[in-house]
Structure formats: C-alpha cells, structure tokens
Amino acid sequence: MSAILETHGLGVAIGGVRILSDVSLSVRRGEIMAVLGPNGAGKTTLFNLLTGLRRPSAGRIVLNGTDITGAPVFRRARLGLVRSFQITSLFPSLTVLENARLAAQVHLGGSLALWRRVRPTDAAVAMARAALETVGIAEYADEPAGSLSHGAKRKLEVALAIVGKPAVLLLDEPTAGMSAEDVPELTEVIRRVRDRHGTTILLVEHRMDVAIGLADRMAVMHHGTLLACDTPDAVMADPLVQSAYLGEAL
Ligand SMILES: Nc1ncnc2c1ncn2[C@@H]1O[C@H](COP(=O)(O)OP(=O)(O)OP(=O)(O)O)[C@@H](O)[C@H]1O
Ligand SMILES: [Mg+2]
Structure with a gap:
C-alpha cells in the first residue's frame, strides 16, 4: 500500500519550548491509523501541523506526493x-x-460568503443527503441540528467533514465526552466512511x-516524539510503549 500522507522529520517549538521533535510518519492509503x-x-x-493551523519549525509534510508544508488550510x-x-461549527437552528x-x-x-444567501443547488443537496446517509442520520434530516442527541451531533460533525469525500480525514478525539453506549455506533x-x-x-x-478495535495501525507519541507505529498487537507488546504509559501512571 502506498503512502498518502507523510511527515519527514517534523518538529515544532512554541515559545522556545520544543513540542514536537523529528516525527516521521507514513500513513497508508485507505488505512485507519490511531494516534495515541x-x-x-x-x-x-x-x-495542527497537518491541517496547517500551525507551521512546523523543521521537517516536511507530503500529501499524495505534493509538499504541503507551507500550504494554507484551505489549499x-x-x-x-x-x-x-467541531460541534461549535454547527448552526443549531438550521436543520441537519x-x-x-x-x-x-x-x-x-x-x-464562502456565509453572510450572503447561498443559493441551494441540487448537487449540494445530493451530497448532503449522501453524507447524512453514510453516517446514519438521514432520518433526522429535517430536524433542527440543535435538537439532536449528543451522539447524533457527533455523527453530523463527521457528515460535515466527509461531504466532499476527502482523501484523508483527521478526527481529534471523536469519542471524547461520549457515553460508553454511544461509542460503538x-x-x-x-469504519463505514473508510469502507x-x-x-x-x-x-x-x-x-x-476503541483504538485497538478500529485501527489498522497505531502511532504512539510521547514527549513530542513518535515512539512506535505498528499494528495494535505489535504496539501493545512494545516495551518502549509499555514503559511510556507506565511512566505516566506513576
Ligand atoms: N499554544 C501553545 N503554547 C504553549 N505550549 C503549548 C501550546 N499548545 C500546546 N502546547 C504544549 O505542547 C505539548 C503538546 O500539547 P498537545 O495539545 O499537542 O498534546 P496532546 O497529545 O494533544 O494532549 P491531550 O491528550 O491532552 O489532548 C503540551 O506540553 C502543551 O502544553
Ligand atoms: Mg489533544
């Protein structure tokens, strides 16, 4: 499998403090990778470096063969x-x-000029419906977004992100704040988005x-470095990973 997203020696310092050092990661096309x-x-x-919210002080980021290290977010x-x-980007009074x-x-x-009235197009509505269907909330299409349950809102967030069928989707703690019974859905x-x-x-x-159940591979970070990147079984058996987690628990 070829790499779709790569980082080479990525590093960043904030206010003179080194936050990330020498992170070289290769994400394969079509895989689900969990970052732990x-x-x-x-x-x-x-x-933040991958999406362009923050610029690295060292290293490169390559997406599909294109160097995007200095590219702005929209590009x-x-x-x-x-x-x-994020949930805050939903318009609660508009429908799903x-x-x-x-x-x-x-x-x-x-x-985008949100302050202008954007004329709905059939193409946009079709894309929207397809995304809602993929995440399993099509039945709530005509409900105000604000009335959705917490679990359904998280699905809507995913729907908004995948509406244009991105090649790579980044999710930062998608299950954070969810009750245990909402997590499996x-x-x-x-998984369905990937499949x-x-x-x-x-x-x-x-x-x-969740990470073990979902991920093809897991990348483990510790103190700004990449400690391991491998299958869940291999990562869990890695003594470096074990000591990093035990070290934090002490
Ligand atoms: N804007 C900032 N200014 C100063 N330090 C920062 C800034 N953003 C992050 N840091 C520091 O960088 C380090 C990494 O933070 P980061 O938020 O990337 O960690 P994380 O792995 O996402 O943690 P969490 O699991 O708590 O979300 C932390 O020590 C944090 O205090
Ligand atoms: Mg974080």
Whole structure:
C-alpha cells in the first residue's frame, strides 16, 4: 500500500519550548491509523501541523506526493485533507440537512460568503443527503441540528467533514465526552466512511479499546516524539510503549 500522507522529520517549538521533535510518519492509503499517547504528548499539535493551523519549525509534510508544508488550510482541504468540524461549527437552528448542505456548498462553491444567501443547488443537496446517509442520520434530516442527541451531533460533525469525500480525514478525539453506549455506533460510522469511500482516517483516541478495535495501525507519541507505529498487537507488546504509559501512571 502506498503512502498518502507523510511527515519527514517534523518538529515544532512554541515559545522556545520544543513540542514536537523529528516525527516521521507514513500513513497508508485507505488505512485507519490511531494516534495515541499520554496527555501533552503532542497529538493535537501534530494534527495542527497537518491541517496547517500551525507551521512546523523543521521537517516536511507530503500529501499524495505534493509538499504541503507551507500550504494554507484551505489549499490542504482542496487537496483532500480535512479535519472534522467541531460541534461549535454547527448552526443549531438550521436543520441537519441545511447544515450538511452548507458544508457541501463550501466544498463546491470556492469562496464562502456565509453572510450572503447561498443559493441551494441540487448537487449540494445530493451530497448532503449522501453524507447524512453514510453516517446514519438521514432520518433526522429535517430536524433542527440543535435538537439532536449528543451522539447524533457527533455523527453530523463527521457528515460535515466527509461531504466532499476527502482523501484523508483527521478526527481529534471523536469519542471524547461520549457515553460508553454511544461509542460503538460512532466507531461503526468511522469504519463505514473508510469502507465506502476508501477514506484514509487518522484519529486521536484515548480509549484504548476503541483504538485497538478500529485501527489498522497505531502511532504512539510521547514527549513530542513518535515512539512506535505498528499494528495494535505489535504496539501493545512494545516495551518502549509499555514503559511510556507506565511512566505516566506513576
Ligand atoms: N499554544 C501553545 N503554547 C504553549 N505550549 C503549548 C501550546 N499548545 C500546546 N502546547 C504544549 O505542547 C505539548 C503538546 O500539547 P498537545 O495539545 O499537542 O498534546 P496532546 O497529545 O494533544 O494532549 P491531550 O491528550 O491532552 O489532548 C503540551 O506540553 C502543551 O502544553
Ligand atoms: Mg489533544
């Protein structure tokens, strides 16, 4: 399997403090990779570098053969690298379908002027409906987004992110704050997105059982470095990984 997303010697310092050092990661096309690590390990910082919210002080990022190290957020999105929307980006009084349709409109329409009335197009509505169907919330299409349960809102977030069928989807703690009984459905949605569209998915996940159940491979970070990247079995058996987690627990 070829790599769709690679980092080469990625590093970043914030205020003179080294946050990430020499992170070289190769994500294969179509895989689900979980990024694990204790609090403060640098997982979100890595995601910020990948999506362009923060610039690295060292190293390179390559997406599908294109160097995107210095590319702005919107260009990365155009090239197919998308991060899940946060719940705060939902419009609670608009319907579920309208929220998804706006996301589709952004994808189709180039620049977005949300303050202008955006004329709905059939293409955008079709994309929106398809995304809602993929994540399993089509039945709520006409409900206000604000009325959805917490679990359904998380699915809508995923729907907004996948409306343009991105090549790579980044999810930072998709199950955070979810009750244990809602988690299996969301993990099923994530797997379905990959299986239906071949989307490569990189997710930060604190729940070890979720990561192990979902991921083809797991990357473990510790103090800003990449400690291991391998199958769940191999990673769990890695003495370096074990000591990193035990070290944090002491
Ligand atoms: N804007 C910032 N300014 C200063 N330090 C920062 C900033 N952002 C992150 N850090 C530091 O960088 C380190 C990595 O943070 P990061 O948020 O990437 O960790 P994380 O692995 O996502 O942790 P968590 O599991 O708690 O979400 C931490 O020590 C954090 O304090
Ligand atoms: Mg984080």
